Amino acid sequence: MTPPAVARAALPPRWQDYVQLLKPRVMSLVVFTAATGMICAGTPLNPIMGAIAILCIAVGAGASASLNMWYDADIDARMRRTRGRPVPAGRVQAADALALGIVLSLFSVMLLGLAINWFAAGLLAFTIFFYAVVYTMWLKRWTAQNIVIGGLAGALPPVIGWAAATGQAPLDAWLLCAIIFMWTPPHFWALSLYTSEDYAAAGVPMLPVTAGAAATRRQIWIYSLLLIPVCLAPVVTGLGGMTYLAVAGLGGAVFLLLSWRVRSGRAGDAADPRVTDGLYDVQAAARDARNLFAYSILYLTLLFATLLGEHLWGRAAGGLS
Amino acid sequence: MTEPETPSNPLGAGSPDAAARARRGRNIAIGIGLVGFVVLVYLVTVFRMGGNVINRPL
Numbered sequence: 001m002t003p004p005a006v007a008r009a010a011l012p013p014r015w016q017d018y019v020q021l022l023k024p025r026v027m028s029l030v031v032f033t034a035a036t037g038m039i040c041a042g043t044p045l046n047p048i049m050g051a052i053a054i055l056c057i058a059v060g061a062g063a064s065a066s067l068n069m070w071y072d073a074d075i076d077a078r079m080r081r082t083r084g085r086p087v088p089a090g091r092v093q094a095a096d097a098l099a100l101g102i103v104l105s106l107f108s109v110m111l112l113g114l115a116i117n118w119f120a121a122g123l124l125a126f127t128i129f130f131y132a133v134v135y136t137m138w139l140k141r142w143t144a145q146n147i148v149i150g151g152l153a154g155a156l157p158p159v160i161g162w163a164a165a166t167g168q169a170p171l172d173a174w175l176l177c178a179i180i181f182m183w184t185p186p187h188f189w190a191l192s193l194y195t196s197e198d199y200a201a202a203g204v205p206m207l208p209v210t211a212g213a214a215a216t217r218r219q220i221w222i223y224s225l226l227l228i229p230v231c232l233a234p235v236v237t238g239l240g241g242m243t244y245l246a247v248a249g250l251g252g253a254v255f256l257l258l259s260w261r262v263r264s265g266r267a268g269d270a271a272d273p274r275v276t277d278g279l280y281d282v283q284a285a286a287r288d289a290r291n292l293f294a295y296s297i298l299y300l301t302l303l304f305a306t307l308l309g310e311h312l313w314g315r316a317a318g319g320l321s
Numbered sequence: 322m323t324e325p326e327t328p329s330n331p332l333g334a335g336s337p338d339a340a341a342r343a344r345r346g347r348n349i350a351i352g353i354g355l356v357g358f359v360v361l362v363y364l365v366t367v368f369r370m371g372g373n374v375i376n377r378p379l
Contacts (some may be wrong), residue, residue: 012343015350049368052361107358115365 022062037158041165056112067101067132151184193268213268224259228252
């Protein structure tokens, strides 16, 4: 491991800088998907213990984010989207981000193991390792398939939540994982279509950089086609009900429509560069990619919210009957 | 997921007051974190032991 070269902090870091190291927005998605897995497991967990399990999973995710920001400070400094992060901006020293990541990793895994069960703790430890080491230190700088394989780290929280509730990870738990796993490539590649200049400048081999925009648009379409059946699969196994079927089906149709627009458009072409320094200020052709990126977040949120709602409703109805 | 972030605001950088405020805020956050961890361990202990504390053979 080579520590990244970064500027020294001019001021003592504020506590908000450390919070930013944990990528709170990503943590909120992890909390949401892990809670969905926990509720869908169907085994009532003591609410306090459930909250502690979710906290451990969230802190574990934050720890891996801190390790990511430590290692990727050199890349982050060269990209508009990430150059304001605490380490490249010089507000937190790289060694502090590393220490925070290691300490929180150990605390979250140990507490989850001691409080809940060691299977869930093992999955959390694997997730942290996969994100911080396999994705950040290896895949990200090496292959255009970085976010495809690395997407597993972001897809595991519902399995951890399920394992925390039951001590097991059955097929339905892995279905939730598969949904996020298959969702990740079109989500990230849509973003990378209109930020490819940044990735190229940073030397990150994202697909638009290595294979070009046309190949990326084709891959987005293929992964979108594969994603929708996976999203519908919970209906087959009984994990999702009729409401979920409607949301996954209709929402999936919109996803495919937006994906086809990207496929048949010119988003990311060198002939259509960005003209301003604004982060999401893109020209017309790249707007299709931005729309797909934004909608993909909504679609995933809707899928998990519907599953969560169905299971909470079912539990409440079961309690009343 | 991606996370758009904004560059830091350098206002106040270098001032002793700003440094003291930052240090104080960090110390309070660490204190709250430590107290929170103690409470967590206490709650885990109580819930894991459950009624066994009362029902243990004497």
